[in-house]
Amino acid sequence: MNLLKRENWLVCLLLTFISQGIFAFILGKFLNVYKPDAWYRKWQYWVFGGLCLVFPIFIMILVFIIQIQCSVAEKLEVPGSKIYNSPYIWIILFIIPILGWSLLIIMLIYIEIWPIIMLKKGIGEKHLN
Numbered sequence: 001m002n003l004l005k006r007e008n009w010l011v012c013l014l015l016t017f018i019s020q021g022i023f024a025f026i027l028g029k030f031l032n033v034y035k036p037d038a039w040y041r042k043w044q045y046w047v048f049g050g051l052c053l054v055f056p057i058f059i060m061i062l063v064f065i066i067q068i069q070c071s072v073a074e075k076l077e078v079p080g081s082k083i084y085n086s087p088y089i090w091i092i093l094f095i096i097p098i099l100g101w102s103l104l105i106i107m108l109i110y111i112e113i114w115p116i117i118m119l120k121k122g123i124g125e126k127h128l129n
Contacts, residue, residue, distance in 0.1 A: 004030055004124035013116045021112045024069045031127050033071035040064050066090065069111045075127065076118040084111055 003012055003026070015023040028034060039045055040060075049056040074081045083089055084107060093104040118124065
């Protein structure tokens with residue numbers, strides 16, 4: 001069963017809700033978004049982040065999740081890739097209280113749900129091997 005087929009979009013939606021968004025990592029594997037020379041592949045960063053107290057490792061995990069979800073959304077041609085692929089937008093939304101945080105939550109929901117909609121439209125079938 002290949003999850004990128006159009007008829008499997010409902011399974012992807014259910015897996016997204018059940019896993020609370022972690023399903024994007026599986027879609028990332030199917031779409032080959034993991035780069036061999038990226039920062040998240042280097043174990044030294046993870047060890048250093050874990051040794052420098054607990055707080056940096058949570059930020060690293062959050063950035064990793066957002067980066068993979070944005071890469072999946074870009075591969076599935078989700079509209080607005082100029083906005084959600086810019087790190088400056090994420091930093092600005094994180095810094096600005098109330099309005100920025102609200103838009104941050106909306107953007108996270110957007111890049112989590114919209115790739116499933118694109119799978120329903122059949123965009124994922126372009127990436128089948």
